[in-house]
Amino acid sequence: MQLSRFTAALLLSAAAFLPLAASAQSQPASNRVLRVAPHADLKTLDPVAASIVITRMHGLMIYETLFAWDSNLQPKPQMVESFETSPDKLTWTFKLRPGLKFHDGQPVTTKDVIASLARWMKRDTIGGKLAEYTDGMEAVDDATFRLKLKRPMALVPFALGSAVGQIPVIMRESDAKSDPMKPITETIGSGPFKFNREDWRSGSKVVYDRNPDYVPRSEPADGLAGGRVVKVDRVEWLIMPDAATAAAALQTGEIDIWEQPSQDLIPVISTNEQVKVDRYANLANQAMLRPNHLHPPFDNPKARLALAYATDQADFLSAGFGDEEWWKRCASYFICGGPNGTEAGAESYAKPNLxxxxxxxxxxxxxxxKLVLSTSNDIAPIGRMAEVAAASLRKVGFNIDLQVADWGTVTTRQQNKGTSEQGGWNLFVTTASGATMQSPLTNIGTNMACERAWSGWPCDAEAEKLRGAFIDAPDEAGRKLALDALHKRLAEVQPYRVLGQYDQPYARRTNVAGVLAAPVMLFWNIEKK
Known part of the structure; x- marks a missing residue:
C-alpha cells in the first residue's frame, strides 16, 4: 500500500515533535517501564459504573475478581482458593485464598466481597441475571462466604469471572456500599498494579506502579486466569489521539505498544523491522449503532427496524477498519464464528432497503x-462510522444532529436518561469485544431488562424470557433451540443495529514479549528484553 503525501507529512511532523514532548515529560528510559498508547483517555475510574473498554482495562490493572476467564473464556479460580456446591445446587460456598490485601494494607474479607457483588449485580448485564437467581449472600467468616440461589445456575463461576461489561471487581466494603449509579473516584484495589494518582495527567498520561505486596497465583498465566506476574516496575499510558503521532512514537521506540493502531497506518508501521503487528483476541469484535429506547422515535420498534433497512454494514466497516482483510459482514448479535453465531431472523437486513x-x-x-447522534473522533473508527450513520440515516428522512465531543464526555452522556434537550442522546456508534457479545448471558446490548439494561435501556419481556430459557437450558441441544428463538425475537425488536464485525490488531516493539490472549489488553506477564 502506498503512503499518501498527507499521511507521510503527518508522520514526519509527528516524529519531529516527539523528542520535545518526551523531554518535556521527563520520561524515564529504563527497560522496566512499559509505555503504551491506549485507544482512549481514562475518564471514569469505576469499572462497575462504566462498561467502556478503557475503564475495564484500568479496573483489571488495580482490582481482582473471584474467578477469571482463561484464553478460551473458561472460568478459573482467581481470588477464590476453593469452592463447593450443595447436592441440590442451590448453595455455593467459596473460600478466599490467603494473602489478599488492598493497596492501603487492609486485608480483603468476605464483607468486601459481598458488598462488591451486591453493587455489581445492580449495574451489569451478567450481574443482573445472576441477581435474578440469587436468594442471598452471607459471610461464614472473614475468608468464607455462601451464595444461595432460588434455582440452580451452572454458570455462576463464569459470571463471577466476567471480563466484559461492568466487571465484578472486589472493592473495599466502604467503596462498594456507595451508590451504584454514581461512579466512585477511589482507586484502592488488591490487584497487581497500583494507580499512581500523583503522576496522572488527564488527557496526557495515566500511570500504574507494580504492587510489591501482591501475591500471584502459582498457575501459569492464561488469558485473565493464572498467575498475574508483573515483570515491569511501571506502566504508562501515553494519550495519543493522533494516529500519526502514535505511529511515529512506536517506530522510534518512544512507546512500546500501540494498543489499537489505525488500520490505514498498519502497512506503514509493518515495514519497520522493530515493529510487530498481531491480534490479541480470539474472537472478532462487533460494531453497533445503539438507539435510545426511552424516547421517540426509537421507543417504537418500527423506527429501530428502519435503522436496519437504512444501513449497509460494508459502508460502516470499510470506513472504520479499512481493508476487508480486517472485517466481515455478520448479522448475528452473538458473533459469527463464535459458539452462538446464529443469524436466525436477521436475513432480510443483510442489504439495505431504503x-x-x-x-x-x-x-x-x-x-x-432533531435526533442527536453523539460521537467522538478520539477513537477514529467510531468517529468515522458515526459520520456514515449520519449520512445513511439522513437519506431515509432522519433529521440527524451529529455532535462530536471527547470520548470521556460521550460515554458520560450515554448514562443520561433525559431527552436530547436535557443533555441526553438518541443514537451512538460503538464497538464491543467478541468475548462480550458472543453469548446471551454476556451480550450487553441484547439485555432488554428495561431500567436494568445497558445505555439505551431496551425493554422487551419476550426477549428476556427467551434469554432466560437459554441460561436455564439443561444441555447443548436445549440451548441451541432457545438461541434461535431468542435471535429471531431480537431481529424483530432490534435492541441495536448490528454493523458487522472486525479484528482489532495491536502493534508492539519486537523487544516486547508476553502479551496474553484476552478480551482486553493486559499488562502483567509482559516484559521488555
Missing amino acids: DKARELLKESGYKGE
Missing part, C-alpha cells in the same frame, strides 16, 4: 424531530 426504511419510519410516527 424504501422499506422510509415506510417504517413514517409508520413509527416520526415527524422529522
Whole structure:
C-alpha cells in the first residue's frame, strides 16, 4: 500500500515533535517501564459504573475478581482458593485464598466481597441475571462466604469471572456500599498494579506502579486466569489521539505498544523491522449503532427496524477498519464464528432497503424531530462510522444532529436518561469485544431488562424470557433451540443495529514479549528484553 503525501507529512511532523514532548515529560528510559498508547483517555475510574473498554482495562490493572476467564473464556479460580456446591445446587460456598490485601494494607474479607457483588449485580448485564437467581449472600467468616440461589445456575463461576461489561471487581466494603449509579473516584484495589494518582495527567498520561505486596497465583498465566506476574516496575499510558503521532512514537521506540493502531497506518508501521503487528483476541469484535429506547422515535420498534433497512454494514466497516482483510459482514448479535453465531431472523437486513426504511419510519410516527447522534473522533473508527450513520440515516428522512465531543464526555452522556434537550442522546456508534457479545448471558446490548439494561435501556419481556430459557437450558441441544428463538425475537425488536464485525490488531516493539490472549489488553506477564 502506498503512503499518501498527507499521511507521510503527518508522520514526519509527528516524529519531529516527539523528542520535545518526551523531554518535556521527563520520561524515564529504563527497560522496566512499559509505555503504551491506549485507544482512549481514562475518564471514569469505576469499572462497575462504566462498561467502556478503557475503564475495564484500568479496573483489571488495580482490582481482582473471584474467578477469571482463561484464553478460551473458561472460568478459573482467581481470588477464590476453593469452592463447593450443595447436592441440590442451590448453595455455593467459596473460600478466599490467603494473602489478599488492598493497596492501603487492609486485608480483603468476605464483607468486601459481598458488598462488591451486591453493587455489581445492580449495574451489569451478567450481574443482573445472576441477581435474578440469587436468594442471598452471607459471610461464614472473614475468608468464607455462601451464595444461595432460588434455582440452580451452572454458570455462576463464569459470571463471577466476567471480563466484559461492568466487571465484578472486589472493592473495599466502604467503596462498594456507595451508590451504584454514581461512579466512585477511589482507586484502592488488591490487584497487581497500583494507580499512581500523583503522576496522572488527564488527557496526557495515566500511570500504574507494580504492587510489591501482591501475591500471584502459582498457575501459569492464561488469558485473565493464572498467575498475574508483573515483570515491569511501571506502566504508562501515553494519550495519543493522533494516529500519526502514535505511529511515529512506536517506530522510534518512544512507546512500546500501540494498543489499537489505525488500520490505514498498519502497512506503514509493518515495514519497520522493530515493529510487530498481531491480534490479541480470539474472537472478532462487533460494531453497533445503539438507539435510545426511552424516547421517540426509537421507543417504537418500527423506527429501530428502519435503522436496519437504512444501513449497509460494508459502508460502516470499510470506513472504520479499512481493508476487508480486517472485517466481515455478520448479522448475528452473538458473533459469527463464535459458539452462538446464529443469524436466525436477521436475513432480510443483510442489504439495505431504503424504501422499506422510509415506510417504517413514517409508520413509527416520526415527524422529522432533531435526533442527536453523539460521537467522538478520539477513537477514529467510531468517529468515522458515526459520520456514515449520519449520512445513511439522513437519506431515509432522519433529521440527524451529529455532535462530536471527547470520548470521556460521550460515554458520560450515554448514562443520561433525559431527552436530547436535557443533555441526553438518541443514537451512538460503538464497538464491543467478541468475548462480550458472543453469548446471551454476556451480550450487553441484547439485555432488554428495561431500567436494568445497558445505555439505551431496551425493554422487551419476550426477549428476556427467551434469554432466560437459554441460561436455564439443561444441555447443548436445549440451548441451541432457545438461541434461535431468542435471535429471531431480537431481529424483530432490534435492541441495536448490528454493523458487522472486525479484528482489532495491536502493534508492539519486537523487544516486547508476553502479551496474553484476552478480551482486553493486559499488562502483567509482559516484559521488555
